[in-house]
Amino acid sequence: MSNRFRDSRPLEYMRSGDETFLTTKVDAVFNWGRKYSMFLYPFVTACCGMEFMSVAGPRYDLDRFGCALPRFSPRQADLLMVVGTISHRQAPVLKKVYDQMAEPKWVIAFGACTCSGGPYNNYATVQGIDTIIPVDVYIPGCPPRPEGLIYGIMMLQKKIQGETFTDPTLRQEHLVNSDGLFLEPQRIDELSEPFGNSVHQTRSA
Amino acid sequence: MSAATSVAALRAAFGQAVVRDDRICGDAVVWVAADRCHEILAWLRDTPGQDYNYLVDITAVDYRDPELPLEVVYQLRALSRAADLRLKVPLAREGPLVVDSVVNLWRGADWLEREVFDMFGVTFRGHPDLRRILMWETYNEGHPLRKDFPLRGHYTRAEQTRQALGANPEAHYSMEELSIAQAYKELPRDMQERLEASGRLEGA
Numbered sequence: 001m002s003n004r005f006r007d008s009r010p011l012e013y014m015r016s017g018d019e020t021f022l023t024t025k026v027d028a029v030f031n032w033g034r035k036y037s038m039f040l041y042p043f044v045t046a047c048c049g050m051e052f053m054s055v056a057g058p059r060y061d062l063d064r065f066g067c068a069l070p071r072f073s074p075r076q077a078d079l080l081m082v083v084g085t086i087s088h089r090q091a092p093v094l095k096k097v098y099d100q101m102a103e104p105k106w107v108i109a110f111g112a113c114t115c116s117g118g119p120y121n122n123y124a125t126v127q128g129i130d131t132i133i134p135v136d137v138y139i140p141g142c143p144p145r146p147e148g149l150i151y152g153i154m155m156l157q158k159k160i161q162g163e164t165f166t167d168p169t170l171r172q173e174h175l176v177n178s179d180g181l182f183l184e185p186q187r188i189d190e191l192s193e194p195f196g197n198s199v200h201q202t203r204s205a
Numbered sequence: 206m207s208a209a210t211s212v213a214a215l216r217a218a219f220g221q222a223v224v225r226d227d228r229i230c231g232d233a234v235v236w237v238a239a240d241r242c243h244e245i246l247a248w249l250r251d252t253p254g255q256d257y258n259y260l261v262d263i264t265a266v267d268y269r270d271p272e273l274p275l276e277v278v279y280q281l282r283a284l285s286r287a288a289d290l291r292l293k294v295p296l297a298r299e300g301p302l303v304v305d306s307v308v309n310l311w312r313g314a315d316w317l318e319r320e321v322f323d324m325f326g327v328t329f330r331g332h333p334d335l336r337r338i339l340m341w342e343t344y345n346e347g348h349p350l351r352k353d354f355p356l357r358g359h360y361t362r363a364e365q366t367r368q369a370l371g372a373n374p375e376a377h378y379s380m381e382e383l384s385i386a387q388a389y390k391e392l393p394r395d396m397q398e399r400l401e402a403s404g405r406l407e408g409a
Contacts, residue, residue, distance in 0.1 A: 088369035089341050095370060123349050123358030123365070124340070131366050180370045185363030192362035 019166055027164045034078070034104060035160040036066040038153075041077035043097065046084030048111035051143040060146040065153055074100040079156070080133075085113035086126045095180060098133045103171045106160070108152055109135045112142045117192070127192040131183050207288040208233035211255055219245055224295070234291040236276075242294045243305035249281060249290070250310055257281040257290060260307070263317035265325040266293075267352045277304055277327055296327065306332040324350035341372035 019027075040062075042052055056062045056070075071077040074097045086094055098107065109129055112118035115138045117127035129135060136159060139152040163170060181188065212226045212233055222245065225236040237245050249257040261280040268276075274295040281290045296302050306329035307314045318329040319338040326348035329335055336342050340349065345368075346359050358365055 088365060089339075089372070089374070091366065091369040092372060092374055122356050123346065123354075126366060126369070127362055131362075132370065179367040181363065181367055185361075185367070188363040188366060189361050194357070 019164060023164065023166050027166075028161075030165065031161050031163055035157040038065075038067040038079045039069060039071040039077045040067050040079045040081050041072065041074055041097070041101070042070050042081050042083055043094065044083040045086065045090065046111075046113065048083040048113070048143045051146060051149065052081070052083050052110065055146040055149045060150060062150075062153075065150070065157070067153060074098070075102065077101060078104060079106050079108065081108045081110055082114045082129050083110045085111075085118065085120060086129055087124050088126055089124075091126050091132055094129065095132050104163075106136045106156060107133055108137045108139060108156060110139045110149060110152070111144060112140050114138075115140050118142060121194060127188070131181060131188050131191075133182055207283070207286050208290050211249070211257075211288065211290055214252075214254065215245065215249075218248060229291075232289060232291055234293060236293045236295060239294050239296055239304055242279075242292070243307060243310075246279065246281075246292065246307050247310055249292075255283065256285055257283045257288075259284050260311035260313055260317070261289075263307075263314055263321055265321045265327055265350075267325060267350065269352055271298070274298060275302060275325065275327070277321060279307075302327045303330055304328075305330050306335075308332055324348055326351065341369070341374070343372055344368075 042049070044052060054060060056068075062068055067079070074080070078101070080098055080101060082094065098105075107129075109115050113120060113125065114129045117125050119142070121127070126132065130138075137152045137156045139148050141148050144152075183191070209228075212223075212235055215235060215237075216223050216226070219237075219241065222238045222241040223235060224238060227234050249255045259282040261282050262278075263280075264278050266276045266278060274297050277294045277296065279292040279294070281292065282288070283290075294304055296304065302325070304327060306318055308318065308329075308331070315333070316338060318332055319335060321327050322329060322332075322335055323337040323339050337344055346365070347354050349358075360368070
């Protein structure tokens with residue numbers, strides 16, 4: 001602890017994980033700027049897109065949250081909003097888009113299909129995008145109400161407000177293994193086990 | 206009514222190759238032998254009285270009863286006469302699931318046959334580019350719409366996700382898909398040469 005006080009390089013000192021008055025003020029300003037000027041990438045694949053479009057419309061307005069302008073290029077966006085079912089064929093595309101985004105980046109899983117595969121418990125659908133990319137906010141629903149998306153965005157804003165640049169782990173990629181799976185294989189299998197009515201659907205003829 | 210006359214004309218022209226015919230929910234359905242189905246479909250398209258010039262769909266049925274054969278279904282329509290006809294080709298499960306491709310009769314059959322190949326495993330002889338269309342090209346779990354394929358697939362979820370991420374979506378474009386005149390100039394030189402060599406370019 002005393003070593004750090006004698007450290008003559010202030011940036012090193014700040015990145016050591018110690019939060020001080022100065023760092024919290026810097027965080028407050030940066031996070032305020034980030035949370036109120038999100039550039040969304042609406043990665044819309046299915047019916048949830050209609051709900052997204054209605055939230056972006058005049059009645060439930062996204063502009064008042066600062067997320068009015070969608071950027072359909074991952075290089076220019078900071079919020080990847082995955083909207084709609086992701087099939088296994090779409091999975092490498094989604095991963096590539098996420099990898100192409102620059103830090104800081106956040107991901108919202110919008111809709112039941114992105115949270116857990118939704119009603120599609122079958123051979124073709126990714127059972128939750130958190131198996132392939134890290135997700136910050138999950139918004140369940142089929143489709144979620146527009147108020148749900150607004151609540152999710154406000155939740156993300158609170159999350160961004162709580163971030164600090166002195167935390168070095170915040171902006172690291174966490175690939176579990178070289179296959180690019182974001183969760184461990186056993187964990188994916190545990191989470192995807194059938195329950196309820198789905199137990200009848202694992203049989204073949 | 207005109208479909209019923211088609212059935213009668215088919216029986217007159219092909220005899221034993223027309224195995225069975227029926228009227229199901231108002232639609233005329235004909236079962237034909239697999240070895241002559243291309244000939245029969247060509248006859249249906251080209252004969253002046255028949256003129257089934259619109260191939261609406263090609264699909265297949267795998268009945269739950271294992272004694273019933275797998276059927277490839279062709280849905281035809283004669284636009285000038287507003288007549289529909291359904292043609293079914295039964296394929297024995299233990300034999301090779303092979304049928305002649307009708308791409309030379311109707312160009313729309315291209316992707317329709319690819320879908321049947323992907324989902325049921327029926328091979329279409331003479332198809333220019335028979336590969337999977339709904340699943341990715343290197344998908345190796347099987348043919349999903351067969352009745353012996355479980356709904357969630359054979360592999361574990363982690364394995365399926367891993368294989369899905371390993372599929373390279375940009376690697377598998379056919380020459381046909383690339384021979385669009387506008388895109389030709391933007392292609393790399395080696396691809397342009399391959400397109401010219403294959404002879405499938407239409408006035409680029």
